[in-house]
Amino acid sequence: RPSGESRLSEDAALDVLPSMPLDEMIGRAALLATQGHGAVISYSPKVFLPLTRLCRDVCAYCTFAERPERLVAPYMSVEDVTALARAGADAGCHEALFTLGDRPEERYAVARAALERLGARSTVDYVRRCAERVLADTGLLPHLNVGVLDEAELACLRPVAASMGLMLESASDRLCQRGGPHFGSPDKVPARRLSTLSAAGRLGIPFTTGILIGIGETREERITALLAIRELNDRYGHIHDVIVQNFVPKPGTRMAGMPGASLEEQLWTTAAARLILG
Numbered sequence: 566r567p568s569g570e571s572r573l574s575e576d577a578a579l580d581v582l583p584s585m586p587l588d589e590m591i592g593r594a595a596l597l598a599t600q601g602h603g604a605v606i607s608y609s610p611k612v613f614l615p616l617t618r619l620c621r622d623v624c625a626y627c628t629f630a631e632r633p634e635r636l637v638a639p640y641m642s643v644e645d646v647t648a649l650a651r652a653g654a655d656a657g658c659h660e661a662l663f664t665l666g667d668r669p670e671e672r673y674a675v676a677r678a679a680l681e682r683l684g685a686r687s688t689v690d691y692v693r694r695c696a697e698r699v700l701a702d703t704g705l706l707p708h709l710n711v712g713v714l715d716e717a718e719l720a721c722l723r724p725v726a727a728s729m730g731l732m733l734e735s736a737s738d739r740l741c742q743r744g745g746p747h748f749g750s751p752d753k754v755p756a757r758r759l760s761t762l763s764a765a766g767r768l769g770i771p772f773t774t775g776i777l778i779g780i781g782e783t784r785e786e787r788i789t790a791l792l793a794i795r796e797l798n799d800r801y802g803h804i805h806d807v808i809v810q811n812f813v814p815k816p817g818t819r820m821a822g823m824p825g826a827s828l829e830e831q832l833w834t835t836a837a838a839r840l841i842l843g
């Protein structure tokens with residue numbers, strides 16, 4: 566964990582960062598990054614396993630989630646999952662990245678019927694089965710992005726996952742109000758997402774999280790989200806990755822006409838994240 570001297574205090578982050586010149590922020594952030602990690606940038610080659618593209622949420626910017634009639638099948642079969650994972654392993658991947666929508670069976674009857682045919686009690690139950698097979702058959706390390714989970718669900722998945730992830734995206738309840746990008750998406754309520762991050766910490770699960778910028782949030786709201794992530798990691802020490810993801814408008818979405826996050830906002834937020842997280 567970073568020492569207190571290597572990062573801004575909460576008061577300084579909220580009071581100083583919004584008005585600090587960008588060049589100064591970038592310089593200070595670059596110095597911290599070099600001191601902490603040197604000049605090496607690392608990555609983990611991974612194969613992408615979209616187990617299901619059904620989701621009960623209706624985020625205004627999403628192009629991952631689909632309606633059932635647009636899909637060949639509600640869920641990938643275990644055989645298709647393992648075949649794709651094996652191809653990833655042959656190509657030099659180290660990690661199997663499971664991605665899926667939040668609790669589709671709570672919105673779609675077709676998802677409930679598919680799970681019944683698969684002999685799974687829930688999407689979480691099916692994820693565990695698939696991850697277990699991938700780990701056993703290919704040696705790839707499953708990283709699970711399953712959405713909002715409670716502590717019992719996280720504990721169920723922990724034995725078959727090297728790590729898990731859930732983007733906080735934002736700590737702003739304002740974005741969940743009518744007209745906001747998260748309206749009608751129960752799993753995007755910040756308190757629910759922070760609860761999952763906290764439960765993962767109590768269970769000692771290595772975790773990836775982060776924020777999404779350019780969806781209507783303010784700089785101050787980004788700072789608040791980063792401070793919330795920092796507080797959880799200070800308490801549990803389980804967050805090993807913090808992503809600063811830039812929103813890009815996509816055709817066919819409700820936010821297709823929005824400008825997205827500019828390069829300046831991406832630079833500002835990445836520097837702010839380094840100065841806050843250390």
